Structures are given as C-alpha cells and as structure tokens.
Amino acid sequence: MNRQAQAAVLFLLGGALLHAGTTDLYLRYVKAGLRPLLLAAGAVLIAAALATAWYERRRDRERHPHPEPRVAWLLLLPLLALILIAPPALGSYSALRSGTALQKPYGYGPLPAGDPVPLSVVDYASRAAYGHGRSLHGRAVRVTGFLALDHAGRPYLVRMALNCCAADAQPVKIALTGALPPVLRPDAWLEVTGTYAPGLTHDPVNDGPIPYLLVTATRPVQAPRDPYDETWNT
C-alpha cells in the first residue's frame, strides 16, 4: 500500500471512529467511558492522514521509497465491518454460551423510590440470589433486559455486563416464571414487572446462581441507548 492509499485508509478509519463516537454506535462495542479517547484517536488519525497527504505532495519523487507494510491492508476489515455492517450488540446467542457473572455484592443500597421499584438486572439478581430477596421487602420490581431461551425453552431475562469492550462482556441472568407472553422471541427487549420468587437455579455453563422472578406483567420496549450494564465500571 503506498502512502496515498495509506492516507486514505487513515482518513477513513479516523472518520469511522469519529462517526461511532459521535453517534451511539460505539456503545455496542465498548464502554461509555471510552468515548473521549475514541474521538481523540479519530482526530489524530485524520491529522495523520492530512499530514501524510501534505508531505507526500511536497516529497522529493526521486528518492527511493521504503517498502510499505503490506499487513496494513487488513485494516480495511474492521473499517468495512464498522461502516457497512455495524454489527449489533451481543445478544442471546452469546448470553447462553457464557455463564452468569453474578457476584456477591458488598452490601445493598436502599431501594429506589417507586412502585414497582425500577431495578437493573444485576441489582435484582444480586439482591435475590444472595440476600434471599430480603432487601426487596416483598415489593414489586420492574426490570429491563433482553430475552434468551435455553435449549429446553426456559426463558431468561438477560443483560450483558461490560467492563471494557464486548470481548469481555458477560451475561447476568434472571429466570422468569409466571405470566409470560405466549410468544417469546429471543433478543427481544422486555420490561418485566414482577415480584421476588424464592429458589435458585444454576447456570449449566459455570454453576453460577440464577434467581427467579415471578412475572406479573411484561411490555416490549426499545433496546436502551447503552445495551450493556456498566454498573461495575464505577
């Protein structure tokens, strides 16, 4: 790849990073906190592209050029994947392949106000799995996540928890019982209202605890702006 082509690839790559960083596209792949770095990297890449084009224009054409790296062609792959395909955030397929990442929390904060109480999947799951649901005080809760159906057809409400990028995303799962809609579509986002149901099941993948939620009502919702749960990043 000669320098003009390199300048073009650098420019496109920088542009793709800026595009992903200025829209919500980047949230499908990396944590929200990476945004400033993404934008800065995009700007640097574009600056490098412009500098390359500028120096190339003035370059002494008689000078013998160095061999340019051929491996650079591979950079077209993520560029095209990001621009043309923009793959979706990880969903039920990845969720069922990895075990629940639920961990015993330090302690439980006070329940948020509201009836039903709005809770994240991680928050409900840790209260239900480790505190026998005592910190829920028997109140109704409202949890949002996407559906995953295991090979036996049992439904789970899942949120992928992410620490840095989608490569380290791990699911946190809640098993659903009670009044479920007749047709369950994997990867559909649901807002589930229900109450704590005693008992635990275990994730067949890593033996991690999966608490139950007794569903009283469900409502299909749009996928949230940030599809991942990032509570562990703070």
Add this chain to the structure above:
Amino acid sequence: MAITEDAPLGTDVSRAGPPRSRRLSSPLALTLTLLTAVLAQSPIRGALGTPLMQSWTTVFVAVTVQALPFLVLGVLLSAAIAVFVPASFFARALPRRPALAVPVAGVAGAVLPGCECASVPVAGALVRRGVTPAAALAFLLSAPAINPVVLTATAVAFPGHPEMVLARFLASLLVACAMGWLWQRLGRTDWLRTPARGAHEGATKGEAFWGAVRHDVMHAGGFLVLGATAAATLKAAVPAHWLRTAAGTPLVSVLALAALAVLLSICSEADAFVAASLTQFSPTAKLVFLVVGPMIDLKLFAMQAGTFGRGFALRFAPATFALAVAGAVLTGAVLL
C-alpha cells in the same frame, strides 16, 4: 484522496521493477476494494447474519475499536520518543549496567497508563533509541500489568482481596525482570529485527514525526487486526463449559487459565473482571490469568512479531509464557 499518474512509486517495491509496472497501483486497488464491498454489501450482510457470525463480527469490531485509541496513544508516544527525545537521554536515565537497567525499566513501566497495545510501539521506539533490549523488553512486559489504571481495576474487581493487587504487581514485575535478565544472558541481537527506519527519515521533525505515526498505525494496526480476528474466532468457537471440567484439578486449572488468557486477548484493563467471574477457579489460577494475559496473548504475539520480527516472537513468546506461569504460581503460593 489524490490519485496521481505516477502512483506505482510506493507500491510493493520489494521487487525492483520499472517505475511503470503493470501491477495494480495501491490507490486503485483500494478504490476497487471499497467499491466492491459497498456494491456487495447485501450478500455480505446475509452471510454474516447468523448468530455465530454476528457475535464474531461484534467481538472483532469491539476488540479493534477498543484497542485503537490505546494503539494511537502508544504510537504518538513512540513517535515522540523517536523524534524529539535524544538518544543520550536514555543513556543518562538508565543505569549503565544492563543488569541494573532491567529492574529500573521494569518499574518505569508503571508510568505508562494504558493496556498492552500501547506498550509494544513504545518498547520498539526504546530499542531504536539505543536502550538495551533487555531493559526495553522488561518495560514491554511490565507496563501493561503494573500501571495504576490496571491495578485500580484489579482492586475493584476483587473487592476485599487487596492481596490480589499486590500479588499481581509483584508477580508481573518479577516475571518482567526475569525475562529481561534472561534476554541479557541468552538473547542474540540477530533474533531482534529492529526497523531501520528512524528519525533520519523526513526533512523536518514534523515530517519525521507524522511519518513515524503513519507507519506505526498502519503496521501495528494491521497486526492488531490479525490478533483481533484470532481472538474473536476463539471467543466464538471455544465452548465455555470446557472450563468447568478444567477447574477440578489444580495443575490443569492453572494451565487452562493461562491458555485462556493467551486465547482471549482481553485488554489488561478489563481482564481482572473476567478473572473474578471465573468463580470455580482457585485464586492462584486467577493470578496466572492476570499475569500471563498482559504479557503474551494472540494479539500481542502478532504485534510483537510485526515490531521485532517473527524469529524474535517465536522465541520470546513461549519463554514469556513459561516464566509468567511459573512466576505467578510461585507468587500465588506465597501470597494467596
């Protein structure tokens, strides 16, 4: 982009040929590739529509997008070192005796806040600036593991276990220094291919700086993509329940997590959270995961092979792997 009539100037010049060869000029090849991809986008989307391919593509894009800012940071630093910092600075800053320079460079790794993608180009620039390779390699191995960002993430991921942070710090530093000393005793300079390119290229400092940035992003970036491809494939292909069977016996569990660290190629700022979620494994096995991952994984191997040469990477990677496992097990036995 500007397509000039004498475009073959910079195309693959490994074979000397007439200036106007019949080979495809790279701007033209690039235009054709992009055009084809745009025209064929619906069949491509169809082929990538299955859940397996979708999650593969997501992980592939995620690894690349996550690593690029750190790569750019590392490349800017390394270009600055190559162009603006005189070689005499490092001669003065580091002890003259290589045996002493190794631990100093290892501890200096603590000041590079980032993950492993940043440390490869910086270590390459250090070698080019005349730093003894043993010290630069100690820096390369210690920087991604012992910097404050990574240690803080480890403390957050292992609440109530500060000994894990200490063990990670000590084991990583120990292994980095051991590898530096090992290189100093056994390493041969002809294994190490340092790029001849340096500050001399370019008429002005600005041209040299941006030339170094462009070259390193394209070069290390290409290898980063290679590593991301491998990592995404393994993440999509290796069934997670294998791990459950491996957790039973201590020796197998240590080796399994060491291999997992190599295969997954997770950024060192995030690996602690993954380690913490491997609940069925012993603390020592988790420590092995945390020590091996930042030092050697598929992505790093590809980038090291690109920066220092394949002959180097093929010798350096297995030695690093063995020493990292041994060092982590030893530290784990004492501390955990």
